[in-house]
Amino acid sequence: MGGTFDPVHLGHLVTAEQARADLGLDEVVFVPAGSPWQKSDTTTAPEHRYLMTVLATAANPAFSVSRIEVDREGPTYTVQTLRQLRELLGDTRLFFITGADAILSILTWKDAEETLALADFVAATRPGHDLRALRDEGLEDRVTVLDVPALAISSTDIRERFARGRSVSYLIPREVEQYARKHGLYATPGWGLWGGGDV
Numbered sequence: 754m755g756g757t758f759d760p761v762h763l764g765h766l767v768t769a770e771q772a773r774a775d776l777g778l779d780e781v782v783f784v785p786a787g788s789p790w791q792k793s794d795t796t797t798a799p800e801h802r803y804l805m806t807v808l809a810t811a812a813n814p815a816f817s818v819s820r821i822e823v824d825r826e827g828p829t830y831t832v833q834t835l836r837q838l839r840e841l842l843g844d845t846r847l848f849f850i851t852g853a854d855a856i857l858s859i860l861t862w863k864d865a866e867e868t869l870a871l872a873d874f875v876a877a878t879r880p881g882h883d884l885r886a887l888r889d890e891g892l893e894d895r896v897t898v899l900d901v902p903a904l905a906i907s908s909t910d911i912r913e914r915f916a917r918g919r920s921v922s923y924l925i926p927r928e929v930e931q932y933a934r935k936h937g938l939y940a941t942p943g944w945g946l947w948g949g950g951d952v
Contacts, residue, residue, distance in 0.1 A: 754768070754769050754772070754781055754782065754783050754784065754849075754850040754851070755784045755786065755831060755834070755849060755850070755851050755855075756783075756784075756785070756786065756851065756852070756855075757785065757786045757789055757802065757908065758783065758785045758786075758802050758805065758806045758908070759797045759802050759908050759912070760797075760802070760805050760908060760911060760912075760925055760929050760933055760938070760939075761783070761802075761805050761806045761809045761810075761908075761925065761926075761929060762906050762907075762908060762911055762924055762925045762929075763906060763923070763924060763925065763926070764901075764906040764907075765783075765809075766809060766810070766813075766926075767901060767902065768850065768852075768877040768899070768901050769781045769783070769810075769816060769850065770813070771877075771899060771901055772848070772850050772875055772877070772899055773815055775899065776848060776875070776897075776899075778815075778848065779815075780815055780816075780817060781815060781816050781817075781850070782816075782817050782818070782819050783806050783810055783816065783817070783818045783819070784818075784819045784821060784822055784834060785799060785802045785803045785806050785818070785822065785823055786799070786802075786822050786829055787799050787822035787823050787824070787825050787829040788827065788828050788829055789828070789829055797938055797939075799822075799823040800823065801932075801936060801938060802823075803818065803820060803823045804932065805929045805932050805933065806818045808926065808928040808929055808932055809925075809926045809928065809929050811928075821834055821837055821838070822834055830862070830863040830864075831849070831862055831863075831868050832862070832863055832864040832867055832868040832871070835847065835849065835868060835871035835872055836871065839871060846873065847871065847872040847873065848872060848873045848874075848875050849872040849873070849874050849875065850875045850877065850899070851874070851875070851876060851877070852876070852877050852879050852882075853876050853877060853878055853879040853882035853884050854879060854882050855876075856874065856876035856884070856887070856892075856896060857882060857884070857886055857887070857890075859874070859892070859896075860890060860892075869892075869895055873897065874895060874896045874897065875896070875897045875898075875899050876896050876897070876898055876899065877899045877901045878898065878899065878900050878901050879901075880905045884898050906924050910924075911924055911925060911939075912939045915933065915938070915939035915940060916939055916940065
């Protein structure tokens with residue numbers, strides 16, 4: 754399961770568990786992006802995002818977290834990650850789980866055709882993103898749509914809530930909130946470590 758996880762939230766965990774159950778997966782490996790070339794708004798250090806993802810997934814024995822992109826220098830591309838996993842895992846059937854927003858831009862990814870050939874792609878539904886557009890791109894037979902309960906949770910909103918001092922309870926695991934606060938992540942100058950303003 755790829756993503757920036759900035760921060761990882763309950764929507765990610767629900768999606769991973771539903772994919773595991775619905776697709777009969779042995780394991781869901783979370784792969785926090787290192788330096789994603791198409792995401793300019795990700796400023797949180799990869800190590801922080803990796804550690805928050807470890808905290809969020811620790812209680813589920815079917816979940817693990819990979820450093821494969823965090824440890825790679827330079828911009829990270831999904832095709833490189835899938836090539837590496839292919840080499841490591843051999844004939845293991847790979848599924849790449851991502852959100853509807855990301856899958857709709859897949860044809861703009863580096864080596865898009867090769868990327869699609871390296872794994873079975875799974876797109877989790879997300880409010881505001883119409884996956885019928887996959888048909889327009891000729892991808893409807895190449896991407897499995899995973900109907901996830903409508904959790905309108907986004908990392909962008911969570912970062913904004915931190916910055917404004919608003920509650921993030923029940924949106925992210927408590928361990929992730931504690932980590933973010935301890936390390937001063939997402940706090941806007943003038944608001945302080947614990948935030949301020951309306952609650």
